Amino acid sequence: MTQPFFTVEMLPARHGDALWIEYGDERRTRRILIDGGPLHAWPDFAARIGKLPAGDQRIELLVITHVDTDHIEGIIRLLALPRAKWPLEPMDIWFNGYRQIEAQKDLGGREGEFLSALIHRRAFDEWNRAFGRNAVVVPGKGPLPRIALPDKDGMVLTLLSPDKAKLTAMGKRWRKDVAQWELDPGDLDAAWAQLVDEAKFHPGAELTLGPEDLTAQLRAQLKGADASAANGSSIAFLAEYAGKSCLFLADAHMKTVCASIRRLLAPGQDALRVDAVKLAHHGSRNNLTPEFMQLVDAEHFLFSSNGDKFKHPDAQAVQAVIHGARRKPTLWFNYRSAFNERWEAGSQAANAAYATRYPAPGAAGITVPLLA
């Protein structure tokens, strides 16, 4: 009798994301890594990766969702090591570089060029392997891409974001961004040369009423107003394993994600039932909409941020989850911060409408055991 497991670890990535997923059974542990946090979170990130047992450093998939520094810097630092010294061995690497974006072929912005140059030199064969080395993108029509990772009855990922329009918008921003660094987009040799000079990279009770319970005021504040091309280009997907599921939304735009979720619904089905949601953009109110809360039926809501820089999560987003969830929600935070600790009291009342989970006192990072 095999005992499957599926856990999501929100590593302490400061204001960014670094998500370590483990699944499998007693015979074998499989792993997926999504993003690497900002550079100043590198020591914690490196320490976690360093715990991989010697001789078992394979990960099925490395996803770099988009080019913003709070997601990409740790990965650049990691891949800047000579490949023989990488502490992990990815079988596939999903990242939309400039060439993929423009070909609809490497990926955006200066950090994007750095990462593209690294993957191009160190892991060309693994680059967007599941997508035939083309862009990771949701097609305009037809079924959403479904990627089955190894093993019979293994992990299945369904791509939700980005769509072509979001990649095109990112291509524009990419050209603008690299121009100020005197880089030609997609010129990986030039990016490599600049990278070499950047020394920093080296070494319960159903008390909630559902989406209709959102107040008019809250609805007015949740418009999906995030206009960032980089965020919009986020790779987001549904991960399903052994009957458990989680939406990994990176910093994606809700319109794109909702359009994809609608494509997954059977006729007559009004919501996608999943176990967990890693909320988009660290719980920004600009990346959560009533439409999303309507379309998703989940129990666990994951907030990845220590509140630095943008004071995430926004109170409006947390309220939208508490009042808009179709089931009594449990909120998971990977730090205890001035921006999230206010939610604890309300979760401890008798008949509380929601539950909260924080790291142990003095610790950072938290593991969500979807199946343990």
Ligand SMILES: [Zn+2]
């Ligand atoms: Zn972010």
